[in-house]
Amino acid sequence: MSSVNFGIRASRTPTRQASREPVIGKTISVALLIIGAVAMIAPFLWMFTTSLRDAAQAYDLPPQWLPTEWDWTNYAGAVSGPVPILKNMLNSAIIAIAVSIGMIITAPMAGYAFARLQFPGKNSIFVGLLSSLMVPAQVTIIPLFLLMRTFGLLDNPLSLILPGITGALGVFLLRQFFLGLPQEIIDAARMDGANAWQTYRLIALPLAKNAVSTLGVITFLGSWNAYFAPSIFLNSTDTATLPLGLVLMLGPYGAGNVAQVMAATTIAIAPALVVFLVAQRWIIASLTQSAVKG
Amino acid sequence: MTLTVPPTQLPPAPAVGRRGRPGRISTARRQEALTGYAFTAPTIVGFLVFVLGPLVAAIYLSLTKYNILTPPKFIGIDNYVRMFRDERLAQTYGNTVLYVGAAVVLINGFGLLFAVLINQRLPKALTYVFRSAYFFPYLVALVYVSIIWQALFQKDTGILNYYLTALGGEKIDWLNSSEFAKVSVIIVDTWRNAGFAMLIFVAALQEVPKDMVEAARMDGANEWQIFCRIVMPMISQATFFNITMTIIGAFQIYESIIVLTRGGPGDASRSVVMYIAEVAFNKFDMGYASAIAVTLFLIIMLVTLAQFRLRKSWVNNE
Numbered sequence: 001m002s003s004v005n006f007g008i009r010a011s012r013t014p015t016r017q018a019s020r021e022p023v024i025g026k027t028i029s030v031a032l033l034i035i036g037a038v039a040m041i042a043p044f045l046w047m048f049t050t051s052l053r054d055a056a057q058a059y060d061l062p063p064q065w066l067p068t069e070w071d072w073t074n075y076a077g078a079v080s081g082p083v084p085i086l087k088n089m090l091n092s093a094i095i096a097i098a099v100s101i102g103m104i105i106t107a108p109m110a111g112y113a114f115a116r117l118q119f120p121g122k123n124s125i126f127v128g129l130l131s132s133l134m135v136p137a138q139v140t141i142i143p144l145f146l147l148m149r150t151f152g153l154l155d156n157p158l159s160l161i162l163p164g165i166t167g168a169l170g171v172f173l174l175r176q177f178f179l180g181l182p183q184e185i186i187d188a189a190r191m192d193g194a195n196a197w198q199t200y201r202l203i204a205l206p207l208a209k210n211a212v213s214t215l216g217v218i219t220f221l222g223s224w225n226a227y228f229a230p231s232i233f234l235n236s237t238d239t240a241t242l243p244l245g246l247v248l249m250l251g252p253y254g255a256g257n258v259a260q261v262m263a264a265t266t267i268a269i270a271p272a273l274v275v276f277l278v279a280q281r282w283i284i285a286s287l288t289q290s291a292v293k294g
Numbered sequence: 295m296t297l298t299v300p301p302t303q304l305p306p307a308p309a310v311g312r313r314g315r316p317g318r319i320s321t322a323r324r325q326e327a328l329t330g331y332a333f334t335a336p337t338i339v340g341f342l343v344f345v346l347g348p349l350v351a352a353i354y355l356s357l358t359k360y361n362i363l364t365p366p367k368f369i370g371i372d373n374y375v376r377m378f379r380d381e382r383l384a385q386t387y388g389n390t391v392l393y394v395g396a397a398v399v400l401i402n403g404f405g406l407l408f409a410v411l412i413n414q415r416l417p418k419a420l421t422y423v424f425r426s427a428y429f430f431p432y433l434v435a436l437v438y439v440s441i442i443w444q445a446l447f448q449k450d451t452g453i454l455n456y457y458l459t460a461l462g463g464e465k466i467d468w469l470n471s472s473e474f475a476k477v478s479v480i481i482v483d484t485w486r487n488a489g490f491a492m493l494i495f496v497a498a499l500q501e502v503p504k505d506m507v508e509a510a511r512m513d514g515a516n517e518w519q520i521f522c523r524i525v526m527p528m529i530s531q532a533t534f535f536n537i538t539m540t541i542i543g544a545f546q547i548y549e550s551i552i553v554l555t556r557g558g559p560g561d562a563s564r565s566v567v568m569y570i571a572e573v574a575f576n577k578f579d580m581g582y583a584s585a586i587a588v589t590l591f592l593i594i595m596l597v598t599l600a601q602f603r604l605r606k607s608w609v610n611n612e
Binding site: 026061196231232275287 | 429
């Protein structure tokens with residue numbers, strides 16, 4: 001193991017004898033990485049295979065890892081069962097889309113203002129806003145519940161949309177982006193007689209296209225995956241979001257029809273898979289930059 | 295993330311002379327300030343209504359007795375005193391602290407291990423495949439991965455026990471025994487989050503200057519020494535970020551337990567957030583639930599502030 005390079009790419013070693021060691025180390029590394037990758041993917045593979053199998057054989061052992069048949073009846077069963085999964089999915093989609101649209105409108109505007117405009121109190125407001133990142137959802141949930149109850153918004157998607165359309169994280173990400181824009185671009189627009197709104201809308205915002213898309217994707221996934229607040233604000237099967245619907249379908253102690261539950265879970269995971277295939281690179285870049293570059 | 299901005303990135307400060315003459319601010323500057331307020335208004339309103347207001351309300355409610363039906367009654371710090379003799383709170387906080395400890399060690403341990411392995415000179419396609427495989431679970435909702443895992447954990451029908459017995463082991467009651475219920479929660483938590491920690495570590499490892507490592511190697515340092523003396527200090531900022539994230543995340547652990555064990559058996563795997571939700575929304579003891587929530591807030595705030603503070607001292611910047 002001494003030949004495993006701890007985080008450093010192997011250097012070219014001059015002698016032949018020494019060069020054999022990294023090969024052994026690399027083989028061990030790749031073997032370990034394969035074991036890890038299998039552990040990461042196997043549960044998803046099992047989910048998918050089980051979703052295609054007859055419900056009666058879902059728990060057959062030894063487990064079949066690859067689909068033996070392509071039988072989609074569990075998917076039909078899942079969407080026509082007592083829990084209205086399709087309605088739940090629609091609810092999730094409406095909330096996630098509304099929240100994402102709201103966020104990609106409000107966060108870039110605020111981020112631009114904090115990065116590029118002068119106004120009294122700017123820095124204190126920004127620090128206050130950022131401090132909201134350390135307020136966990138569990139602390140505000142009780143007053144929010146009472147607030148939604150007062151305004152009759154319980155069991156209504158607005159109870160999740162309204163608090164979701166603004167947020168400090170998006171403002172922070174976009175502010176970082178706008179700080180990096182060359183001042184000349186802004187000045188040039190000003191020289192041409194553009195006011196602050198026009199400079200933002202016509203010059204700065206189009207340049208932020210990638211940052212805004214990333215924010216949209218992250219916001220969408222966050223909302224699509226959310227469980228805590230929906231489980232408290234929504235309390236009927238018709239208004240439930242997809243995660244709530246799936247937990248209902250699973251039933252207490254996993255008593256539900258496992259093949260159908262896995263079919264529904266496969267459907268529920270699909271958006272994450274699409275995002276993953278399309279936008280993996282951006283998401284990784286934006287998630288890591290804040291941690292490493294500080 | 296950081297609260298401070300490098301001075302070079304700050305917009306130019308207003309000219310000193312202008313400050314002394316109020317009333318003579320140019321129209322352009324006033325217009326710019328108005329635009330600034332207009333641009334930030336939705337975010338500020340959202341912050342006041344959905345974060346700051348509720349936070350203040352939660353602190354107030356924590357000092358009251360409130361059951362939703364009758365108005366809150368101020369009782370001072372009684373709720374906080376009551377916590378000290380609440381055995382269920384002790385149990386759920388104990389479980390949560392265990393989850394936090396396990397998350398810090400396991401998520402970051404596996405994350406660092408895989409990051410180091412993946413950061414070697416491997417074929418590009420291989421690196422991409424591995425990175426994708428490790429990262430994917432992080433994008434999937436915790437509820438969904440928990441639903442899959444609870445099927446794998448089943449005592450008689452689950453795959454885990456099948457392979458365990460095939461290898462000559464005994465069946466484990468993963469979800470219904472008081473020791474293993476916690477273990478199952480920890481396994482799912484680690485499995486889902488290690489990939490994120492790995493990404494952060496990989497990004498940091500790539501910033502380690504190669505010539506510095508090369509020089510150490512020339513001087514006869516072995517790989518282990520290089521790792522401990524050069525690499526670890528160089529990536530300390532990422533390590534610290536990861537530790538903070540895992541602490542904050544694990545203190546809020548919730549839906550995986552609901553799906554896997556429902557907090558049971560008894561309270562054996564129940565987290566403090568589950569307990570808060572139960573006290574608030576099943577027993578409608580809003581005051582007491584708020585008080586517990588405030589303690590959680592204080593913990594998370596201290597951890598976050600500690601990160602900001604410590605980052606300046608022991609964390610190696612450049």
